[in-house]
Amino acid sequence: xxxxSITGDLRESFAYRRFWLIFGRDDxxxxxxxxxxxxxxxxxxxxxxxxxxxxxxxxxLGHTGPSYFxxxxxxxPIFMTISSSISNxxxxxxxxxxxxxxxxxxxxxxxxxxxVSQIIRLGFxxxxxxxxxxxxxxxxxxxxIWLLLTIPLFVCTICAIALFCMILGAFFPNIFEFLNSLMxxxxxxxxxxxxxxxxxxxxxxxxxxxxxxxxxxxxxEPALGQPLPFLSLAVVVAILVVVGGAGCYMLKRSSExxxxxx
Amino acid sequence: MALTDEAPAKEGVDSDVRLTLHDVTIEYPLSKxxxxxxxxxxxxxxxxxxSHDDRRFIRALDRISLDFPNGSRVGLLxxxxxxxxxxxxxxxxxxxxxxxxxxxRGQIATLFSAGVGIDPEKNGIANIYxxxxxxxxxxxxxxxxxxxxxxxxxxxxxxxxxxxxxSSGMASRLGFGFVTNINADVILVDEVIGTGDNNFKDxxxxxxxxxxxxxxxxxxxxxxxxxxxTLCHTGLVLDQGSVAFYGDIAEAGEFHRELKKDQKKRKADx
Numbered sequence: 274x275x276x277x278s279i280t281g282d283l284r285e286s287f288a289y290r291r292f293w294l295i296f297g298r299d300d301x302x303x304x305x306x307x308x309x310x311x312x313x314x315x316x317x318x319x320x321x322x323x324x325x326x327x328x329x330x331x332x333x334l335g336h337t338g339p340s341y342f343x344x345x346x347x348x349x350p351i352f353m354t355i356s357s358s359i360s361n362x363x364x365x366x367x368x369x370x371x372x373x374x375x376x377x378x379x380x381x382x383x384x385x386x387x388x389v390s391q392i393i394r395l396g397f398x399x400x401x402x403x404x405x406x407x408x409x410x411x412x413x414x415x416x417x418i419w420l421l422l423t424i425p426l427f428v429c430t431i432c433a434i435a436l437f438c439m440i441l442g443a444f445f446p447n448i449f450e451f452l453n454s455l456m457x458x459x460x461x462x463x464x465x466x467x468x469x470x471x472x473x474x475x476x477x478x479x480x481x482x483x484x485x486x487x488x489x490x491x492x493x494e495p496a497l498g499q500p501l502p503f504l505s506l507a508v509v510v511a512i513l514v515v516v517g518g519a520g521c522y523m524l525k526r527s528s529e530x531x532x533x534x535x
Numbered sequence: 536m537a538l539t540d541e542a543p544a545k546e547g548v549d550s551d552v553r554l555t556l557h558d559v560t561i562e563y564p565l566s567k568x569x570x571x572x573x574x575x576x577x578x579x580x581x582x583x584x585x586s587h588d589d590r591r592f593i594r595a596l597d598r599i600s601l602d603f604p605n606g607s608r609v610g611l612l613x614x615x616x617x618x619x620x621x622x623x624x625x626x627x628x629x630x631x632x633x634x635x636x637x638x639x640r641g642q643i644a645t646l647f648s649a650g651v652g653i654d655p656e657k658n659g660i661a662n663i664y665x666x667x668x669x670x671x672x673x674x675x676x677x678x679x680x681x682x683x684x685x686x687x688x689x690x691x692x693x694x695x696x697x698x699x700x701x702s703s704g705m706a707s708r709l710g711f712g713f714v715t716n717i718n719a720d721v722i723l724v725d726e727v728i729g730t731g732d733n734n735f736k737d738x739x740x741x742x743x744x745x746x747x748x749x750x751x752x753x754x755x756x757x758x759x760x761x762x763x764x765t766l767c768h769t770g771l772v773l774d775q776g777s778v779a780f781y782g783d784i785a786e787a788g789e790f791h792r793e794l795k796k797d798q799k800k801r802k803a804d805x
Contacts, residue, residue, distance in 0.1 A: 291674065292669050299657070299665070375651045376627065532629065
């Protein structure tokens, strides 16, 4: 199925880059192939969701104005990407079952296939935010430079989370229901519709100790022209090291035997 | 002792191409707790149930030793669950060995099902690009592959249609046409040829002969002795994960028929 060393698997995965680029692209396009607007389907669907949240939650929470729209338009797609990397990452091996059963394929290439499809979806979804930026060019300032650091960090973190969940899902297949429920709950426990800074007490603690808050914050705050939250940056680096390290360790220990776990 | 196919290597062929198994055992681990954790492989294999290290396994291959040098064309015969598919996946380097040693020299292409890498919503040409990516074939080679595959498969204008509109025979031809075109050193095929009509079987044989004229090893598993007799010169009959017969393909076919009769008789008696 794959090479036994992590570095060997990574190296081989890079050699298979056309596989994960083409298959990842096709996975993303499979979701909109029956629509006439193509990838803009993700954009329109995000636009509708953001609008609903803006008018329903915004009114209920007392948040209005263009800055709140930008806050949701960026945070919501980012949250959905993190959520998807957890709740769908667990089934990566199952999705690639026929390939795994038929040829030697580096396992990391399967994670990258998943990652590419997620990034394409995210890209189309963030077009709503891009539209917002075009209408509000004032939010572009020197803080955007941080995005050069935080976007790759975000992508690497998503990749590490997907790798970890993939291996976890191979050994605990019933985890799906739990993860789905967890993600539904996290949507409300994560500052996507509400501002973490405006909450104190339990709500504030939930935001502070919620890792999703920090993963979102490192890209959302600079994108909204705000200073980079260094606490969040440190938390995300720690998440990347711990989750990525655990994923690589589990992969090294089990890569050959994962084939029996599909 | 390893069973060796003595086929002479062709002139101008890389004589390093070789598949060797030495005392190879494959055991599928079974879950202690739940039948739902039965892996895809274990679900479809036969063999003996064995227990060790406080766990249960299905022993699908039992101390198999084989040596296929360049130029080998081997047909695998055996009943359901005899270990044909497991042996092919072992030769392909997909399954981890429980015991023994495996040496693979050469690039391997597999055709274990017609659908690997194929997106039924996309047309034949898009799927050739997908398969090329899956097998890491350089993009610049793909147009030349397309011409050859279209000619071989006789798909004509169907190549422009989504694969979901193809018959199973047409889809098989697409997959077979691809793997026999990518300059692999070894081709491992599981049953797929049996799904085509006689015309396709003839073309598949011609294609394999052409392939062997240039290079390589072919191992084909099938229930059909007739198909294997046209493609291979050596036959290997598996029974319960062990080699029951290895030799001339016609004799292997005869042995397989007798074995099936014996098994039927034993079943009826019991």
